[in-house]
Amino acid sequence: MNNDNFLIEEYDLEQAQDICKYIKTSETRNRAVANVLGAKIAEHYFEETNIDTQSGLHNVSQILNLFDISDIYIKNCYIDVRLYFNENELYVPKVHFEKNITSVAYMFIKISKDLSSGLVTGFVLSNTIDLTKEVNGYYKVDESDL
DSSP states (O other): OOOOEEEOOHHHHHHHHHHTTTOOSHHHHHHHHHHHHHHHHHHHHTTTSOEEOTTOGGGOHHHHHHOOOOEEEETTEEEEEEEESSGGGOEEEHHHHHTTOOOSEEEEEEEOTTSSEEEEEEEEEGGGSOTTOEETTEEEOOGGGO
């Protein structure tokens, strides 16, 4: 594993949009596309590791319509992928903790403004997230904690 910048393939973006095309609410659809795209970028990042992105719930638009989830599995461990544009946007869904569907870790990928590339900036273990920093249904994560 390395901390490289990954090009976002047009095919990956199109596939994410296709999976989410039946989600009616624009805001929910955009979030869902980001969840699918996050899993696709993670797949490129872990290309030398046995990673399962095919059986993830992020591949089912009905699930994405209800939950903010971007699940990938490495050696049977659930990792949730979070995309962001700047250091003030690192969040994990509060509902993961409320519904007891937390991942082992959250993987953060910083996306370029033009959506052409993503940089894996790090990981945070679920049990280290500060649950007192809630903002609109999400827990804030500091980039320095990655």
